[in-house]
Amino acid sequence: MSPNISSAKGLSQGADVNKQSSDGITALHHAAFKGHLDVIKYLRSQGGDVNKQSNNGLTTLHVAAFSGHLDVTKYIIRHGAAEVNKEDKDGETALHQAAFNGHLDVTKYLLSQGGDVKKESNIGFTALHGASQNGHLDVTKYLINQGVDMNSGVNNGRTALHLAAQVGHLDVTKYLLSQGAEVGHLDVTNYLLSQGAEVNKEGNDGSTALHLAAQNGHLDIIKYLLSQGADVNKQSNDGITALHHAAFNGHLDVIKYLTSQGGDVNKQSNNGLTTLHVAAFSGHLDVIKYLTSQGGDVNKQSNNGLTTLHVAAREGHLDVTKYLLSQGAEVNKEDNDGETALHLASKKGHLDVTKYLFSQGANMNNGAIKVPLAENTEDPTLSILKLFT
Structure with a gap:
């Protein structure tokens, strides 16, 4: 008998196996996070509810997918997980959790069990958005091969390409472009512009690449964008300029450069x-x-x-x-x-x-x-x- 299962049996003698912490976490949540399948089997035999949700809406399946435990994921689905597409309070499913964290095997299995690849979170994120933003090329490739629309945008209009490029995942960015994605780090910016991306292209909120670079303090990207014709005083739909973003976030070096280039x-x-x-x-x-x-x-x-x-x-x-x-x-x-x-x-x-x-x-x-x-x-x-x- 493993130490984990022995401990679980000792604790469960007369105990409520579904007792929740102040965060709504149960013993099953903990076991799923650690990947202790033997403990999960025992707790379930004692009445453990795999569909119990934490205060944030997380089920045991969410946690197993987040941690990449394929065996636990399979067991939970086969033995009582009510909904593979169950949402937490952020509107995220187990598939979101697996893709966001780069767990390709779990992602494949969840899709085989009816996971909705087009499911959007409360802010419009799909599994593809999360995989691309976090640089998981293998998951990104797999999801696109499953027919996911790579040009769909999250609530602010940004696509998987925008998200990958903004963070600086050049390999994901190149792949998305090679697959027909509609058109951070300097090499990504350079690459995008070399592929014909418009330097003053606006998102749904009117923000350009210069706004994003100023917000995040990327001076090298700002210099490059301005050298390629970016409008230093371009305003978003709310009238916000790159200087506003830099000033709010305290990027003094960026502010000095923008003003030297005509920033008002x-x-x-x-x-x-x-x-x-x-x-x-x-x-x-x-x-x-x-x-x-x-x-x-x-x-x-x-x-x-x-x-x-x-x-x-x-x-x-x-x-x-x-x-x-x-x-x-x-x-x-x-x-x-x-x-x-x-x-x-x-x-x-x-x-x-x-x-x-x-x-x-x-x-x-x-x-x-x-x-x-x-x-x-x-x-x-x-x-x-x-x-x-």
Whole structure:
């Protein structure tokens, strides 16, 4: 008798084999993750439910497929797995888990048992999207040979090719192109462009390769894309530029290069947000210092009247608040609701920022309303900034 099965028998004497942890995990989940088939057989003989779902909706089958245990996967399906296409809370099936993690044998078996290769997760991911994004060439080839549409896009419009190229899986990218995929790392970018890909091609959200490279801080790709004619001030459907992405994520080297190539630091999104607004939201003081040195307007207002100071105070960034005031930010500037930076800081309970604003002449009775007590209400305009995350 193996130590694993011996332990399982000892624990199951009078115990509830389907007892769940705070995460909803059962003993069967643990055994499936480790690949202990003998334990799984015993627990099932004691009434273990292979279809029991964790808090995230994972069944024993999901876990076995994720870990690549083919023998466990086969046993679960043959002995009680209700649905091979059962979804977890993210809309993912066991096939998603197997393909995402490169388990070709499990992927093949699940398909032979009725696994839906076209099944989409909540964000539109299929097994192919996951295999391509994670660089699993063998799984990618197999799925395409099974008739999967390689040009189908996830919810943001990106295809398996976009996902593979963005992460830098050159072998998967080349294969997808060789199979007729419609047209990161520099070699992938170079390869795509050499195959006729349009440098300013937009996704469904209006983003280009330059937006993605700036978001992820890939300076070498940015230099190459610009040398090939990428539009440095190209705006997405929301009016976001590559500079906005770089500023939000704090990529100072990227920001310096983009501005040297004509990037407009005061370019506003559809909501009127500049690079200074988004840098202030994230608290990137070094970025803010550079942007102001390049002509960034600290008093530029968004469509709702927010200045960079409003944003910094609202998010509790004292160092940014101090710097902006030293650069001429208007301490009593009101937004469209008549609120100042002081109003926003106090609403969020940022005592240090509130005190500093008072010391710099902030008027607590300025505007149409008085400074409120701290609260946790979310401003709709500020929530727009969180789209960058």
